[in-house]
Amino acid sequence: MTYPRRILLVITGLTPQVVTETLFALWQEAPETLPTEIHVISTAEGVERARLTLFSNEPGWFHRLCKDYRLPPIRFGADSLHTLTDGDGRPLNDIRSGHDNTAAADGITEWVRRLTEDDDTRLHVSLAGGRKTLGFFAGYALSLYGRPQDRLSHVLVDAPFESHPGFFYPTPYSQVIYALPPDQKPLDTQNAAVTLADIPFVRLRHGLPEALLKGRSSFSATVRAAQTALGPARLDIDLSARTVTAGGIAIPFPPAELAFYAWLARRAQQSLEPIPCPSPSLPDYPNRAYAEDYRREYRAIIGDAGSDDRVVEGLKYGMEKNYFERRKSRVNRILRDALGAGATAYQIKGFGRRPRTAYGLSLSAHQIGFCD
Secondary structure (H helix, E strand, C coil), rough: CCCCEEEEEEEECCCCCCHHHHHHHHHHHHHCCCCEEEEEECCHHHHHHHHHHHCCCCCHHHHHHHCCCCCCCHHHHHHHHEEECCCCCCCCCCCCCCCHHHHHHHHHHHHHHHCCCCCCCCEECCCCCCCCCHHHHHHHHHHHHHCCCEEEEEEEEEECCCCCCCCCCCCCCCCECCCCCCCCEEHHHHHHHHEEECCCCCCCCCCCCCHHHHHHCHHHHHHHHHHHHCCCCEEECCCCCCCCEEEEEEEEEEEEHHHHHHHHHHHCCCCCCEECCCCCCCCCEHHHHHHHHHHHHHHHHCCCCHHCCCCHHCCCCCCCHHHHHHHHHHHHHHHHHHHHHHHHHHEEEEECCCCCCCECCCCHHHHHEECC
């Protein structure tokens, strides 16, 4: 599939030449893989080096590359250079502390999230430049947010051109530079070999909640969300705090939905069988036992003052089908919005085939805890 917007995201550090090297490698690989726009992430010094070497009149390596190989228009300018900032929003000159590390991780993660929001885009992340930690964060962020069309790569340059400050891409004509000390022999940039190495990565996007896909989040919070989807399930219900903690993520619940969920969770904790939805075809409809069990949980949440509550009053003749189905749907939606694909382990499920479907949690007793 051809994507109208193809984005190259490069982590440069103090080596801005990885931008032009990656571009050359893509042109060499297939011109249709060239990006339509480029974004660079680096420290304050790295961004300044990129600006001076890539965009200035001399040497202006980005513009020279485009001219030498007649590349199509690519959106790439000073506003495409993004400086990492610390927790207070100040530009980072280097990554020297744990706080700097956290801020850099959050900044890179947010850029990857933003650049993968649009389904009609393809994101290519290059890990060739920058500190190893920055490359790790970029690769991990793409693993968290990456889609099937996205790509992760590392550009390979043969010695002695690798990391040479005067080498930016193999020129289509002879150009002499000198090897770094102690050798310092003359080299022709026309003879350099530059290739791309694809890096396979596991895509975990399906496990992220919708809120993290659409809104800003820290690196650590995004990792926790992915772990919830992949790790062992653990459910803890705190009635007094009105929260459900699923896989380490605390989710606030309205009292009515919390009471319904707590009722079914307590049954699972006691290893009781799933229960059928109330039905007019059953002799106990509307179901008084269901209503009593539900009211017990509800009163534990809101206290004795809720004895005249309209929720309680509405169940005085028993629980009806519409009430059961409405609460079940709302509980599952709250879990899905908070946990994404990770909600599957915690949602209320149907067991068996219609018309004998019964509902409950698939968690085992040892996976459920209560704080009443």
